[in-house]
Amino acid sequence: MRASRLLSVLLLLQNRGRLTAEQLAQELEVSVRTVYRDIDALSAAGVPVYAERGRSGGIQLVGGFRTRLTGLTEAEAQALALSGLPDAAAELGLGATLAAAQLKLSAALPPELRARANTVAQRFHLDVPGWFHDVESPPHLAAVADAVWNERVLRIRYVKWGRREVERTVEPLGLVLKAGQWYLVARVGNTATTYRVGRIQSVDVLGQFDRDRVAAGFDLAEFWSSFSEQFEQRLYPRTARVRMSKLGRALAPVYLGAVGQKAVEEAEAAGADVDAEGWQEVELPVEQGRPAIGELLRFGPEIEVLEPADLRAELAEAVRRMAAAYDSGSAGSQR
Known part of the structure; x- marks a missing residue:
């Protein structure tokens, strides 16, 4: 442990030049006293390092000294x-x-x-999650990651949709970070499947598995791409023909993400007519039932559903109910 820290001190001084003992202590998460002991050890080992006291002082290497001890573990x-x-x-x-x-x-x-x-x-900085979505910190992520690295079989308790708890024995193949949420890709029986790590309630390590045998020919990126496409098809099982204003089309990627952006781009690529007021017909993938109504209501007056008829009727009824609530003339608590 100390040898690794001594190397870190050496590389920090080599990369950054003069540093104070306090700066080194903060970087290495040790005490200032430990830093000074490490500097003494480096000097005793023949490393040309010295310290200058005073307000503008610090610790540094003699000019031109470089180490080649840069091998990665x-x-x-x-x-x-x-x-x-x-x-x-x-x-x-x-x-x-x-x-x-x-x-x-x-x-x-x-x-x-x-x-x-x-x-x-x-x-340049990469910030993966979308606005208003933080990266989740699942309590069992470290244990799952360790199982992925070390090819360990896990028994997990997992909460499925609808809050039904199940127990599964899985062979972890990989982890995916998607929009701030972690997903475990694992083999169960002869099938690769996914689990949202934040829904894992407990983890027990059962033993080793042979990844080369279990995952022969498996490619995590290819699996996730295929899974994402299938998931999108299940999530948006039908298509609505809608009219969208210019503002509505601009809001589609904001409200619907990649699905909305793709629909608008396809309408433009197909040369769909834009009327004098800026409205254009778009084939928009939608969810089933109430989720579809909620998504479409977000657009307010910037969208009109043309087909299917049942979706148009459901949306019209929702709008009528909203109008009735606001036409009453008084707040709900005062009725």
């Missing part, structure tokens, strides 16, 4: 795959490992390339 090499998602790495318990890997990688770069890498980090 297996865990650090794996963590680099999440280098663009530091919050996700932290959720998986890989935050410190990722930081160490990035530090070693930076140390291996020539000074001019290291400067450019630091410039990019200061000017």
Whole structure:
């Protein structure tokens, strides 16, 4: 543990130049006294490091000194795959490992390339979740991630839709972060399926499984792409023909996400007529029942459902009920 920290001190000084003991202590999450002991150990080992006291002092290496001890551990090499998602790495318990890997990688770069890498980090940032949606922090995520890394069979208690609790024995194949929510892809019997990690109530480790045998030919990205397409088809089983104003079409990606954006783009690509007031017909995928009514009501007067007839009638009835509530002339608590 101390050897790893000494290497981190060395790489920090090499990458950043002069640092105070307080800055090093904060980076390494140790005490200032520990930092000074580490500096003494590096100096005793022949590393040309020295400290200057005073207001503008600090700890630094003799100019020009560089170490080549930048080899990545297996865990650090794996963590680099999440280098663009530091919050996700932290959720998986890989935050410190990722930081160490990035530090070693930076140390291996020539000074001019290291400067450019630091410039990019200061000017571009990836924020995965949508507005008003935080990345969830499931209590069992770390345990599930460990099972994915180490090929361990899990017995999980899981809450399905409708709050029905079930128990499953699964062989974890991978984790996916989608719109701020974590999903476990696992094999159950002979089938790969998905579980939202936030709905897992308990986790028990049962033993090892042979991933090469169980997941021969399995590709996580391909599976997720296929699953997402099928899920979208199940979620939006029918299509409504609607008229949308210019504002309504602009709101479609906001209210309906990729589904709404795709529908509007397809209408434009097909050359659907736009009338003098800016209205255009769009084939819009919709859910079944009440969820479809709720989604369409969000557009207010910027949309008109033409077909199917039953959906148009249901939406008209919902609008009439809303109008009646507001036409009463008084608030509900005063009636």
